[in-house]
Amino acid sequence: MRDGKGAPKAQSDWSDMMRSALRGDAAAYKRLLTEMAPVLRGIVRARASGMDLDWCEDVVQDSLMAIHLKRGTWDPGQPLRPWVYAIVRHKIVDAFRRKGRAVHVPVDEFIDQFEAEPGTDPLENRDAETLIDRLPERDAALLRCLALEERGSEECGRRLGLAPGALRVALHRALKRLAVIRKEEGL
Amino acid sequence: MKTDQLIAILAGDTVLPRRVVPRIFGFTAAGLVLPAAMALAILGVRGDLMQAMAAPVTMMKWLLPLGVALPAFVAAARLTRPQTRRVPMLWIALVAGIAAVTWLLLSVITTPAPELWPGVIGSSRQACLTSIISISALPLALAIRVMRDGASPAPMHCGACIGLAVGGLSAAIYALHCTEDAPLFFLTWYGLGILIVTGIGAVAGHYLLRW
Structure with missing residues (x-):
């Protein structure tokens, strides 16, 4: 920079x-x-x-x-x-x-x-959405909201009924699970 | 998902990582305490512990397992870092291992044939193997769990190293109880116990430490 x-x-x-x-x-x-x-x-x-x-x-x-x-x-x-x-x-x-x-x-x-x-x-990755679909419903909804729809975390939290602290933990877990699925799926 | 979108959510994940290496040492040590205490409470500590620790031959019941375990412990921790390529520390473990094997071979050669088999078999081999493996179970499981946060360039080696470390520590703990002091016996069964735990660690590492 x-x-x-x-x-x-x-x-x-x-x-x-x-x-x-x-x-x-x-x-x-x-x-x-x-x-x-x-x-x-x-x-x-x-x-x-x-x-x-x-x-x-x-x-x-x-x-x-x-x-x-x-x-x-x-x-x-x-x-x-x-x-x-x-x-x-x-x-x-x-x-x-x-x-x-x-x-x-x-x-x-x-x-x-x-x-x-x-x-x-x-x-753009063709299969990204199907990968996200394989996550548990709440994780998928969260990642879709944050990444694909590019909403802010406040709005996503409100939509999914997650307090900021809960969203923070949920996002971290969702990313860990996504990494596992990416690995298993062998994209 | 576009890469920019991925970066945005990664940057939005504000859960800070915990350092892996210090936790490996912490969790393994903590995991060892309870099984070790239980084993020694059930089996008892040998009465002549001080003399045994001072005598050159029986002293090796601690020095050899620890000589293998401590370098392997450090090696396992280093192998959770992706850029680790060589772990010179393992040479120390190898030297201790070679010393043990050489000593065992010399004992086999110098023992008269009729005494050889009874000497190897001893009288407490089952307690020995069972103890070393059961003392190892909890610390090994905890260590592997922490190491899943690691990024090992060689998952199976990494698992084998932590197995070697935990197995060696368990053997040294079991030695506080065990009164069979013939090298033929303890080199065989301590060695086998440590190798079994190493094998379990290697298999666990192969499956659980991939990333």
């Missing part, structure tokens, strides 16, 4: 942002994930070797979910990027394995130059 356009961002940036995020700074967290997405997309596409762009975007989303749910395994004393790359690598290997293809992904080759071209829009 504060770097000039096109210049590689300083290594410490992401780590600082994640540290703020772990202290509860939601805005820094959203900025971090938003900055990460094109980098992850670039890495995945560079490794995809023949897989289509939908597949790539699914791996990017799997990686983002894992980064979110597993961020308690990051040691804040360490730089964030190697941890992120390890997660992406794991998700790429996993996605290939589900396609029945073994793949070797040397993590050392992950460097920032893989960032996807700006302007490439994330593709």
Whole structure:
């Protein structure tokens, strides 16, 4: 953000942002994930070797979910990027394995130059809605309200009869379940 | 769901994660207390514990299991981090394991044939195996549960390491009771008990620690 356009961002940036995020700074967290997405997309596409762009975007989303749910395994004393790359690598290997293809992904080759071209829009995932349908009804309604209809959490809470505290816990659980379903479904 | 939408809901999830590694140590230790206390209350502690801990041969009933367990414990914790690729700590466990196997082989070779089988069989092998495995059950289950929040690059290895750690700790606890001090006996059965718990950990890790 504060770097000039096109210049590689300083290594410490992401780590600082994640540290703020772990202290509860939601805005820094959203900025971090938003900055990460094109980098992850670039890495995945560079490794995809023949897989289509939908597949790539699914791996990017799997990686983002894992980064979110597993961020308690990051040691804040360490730089964030190697941890992120390890997660992406794991998700790429996993996605290939589900396609029945073994793949070797040397993590050392992950460097920032893989960032996807700006302007490439994330593709819409055809199966996302059916995946959300497989969640328990309340989880599905919550995610649909927040993500697909893009309503604010207050409105979704009101609609589903959830107090802010309850919505907070419900959302966290719904995301954990969604991660499990994505894994089982082998998208 | 578009990726931007996913990011928006991820950022909206304000439940902060808890650090995984400290909880592994905490939960395993806490899970060990009750089964250990129960086992020792039922079986009793050996009367000559102090002498046994000081004597070179019987001392190994604690040193070897702990020598395997403690490095394996650290290794298991490190293996919950996705970027972990090598765990040099495991060499220490391996050295302790090789020492135990070598010692067992030497004992087998130097024991006269007619005494070999009775020496291995001993008189308390069932209590030994049952105790080590049952002391392990709760701490292993708790550790695996916490480790499900981890992101292991090698789920089965990670599970095996925590099994090795918990099995070794349980063996060291059982040794507080066990008075069969022949290396032929304790190397065989402690070793087998620890390996069984390691195997359970590996299988559990394979199925439960994938992410």
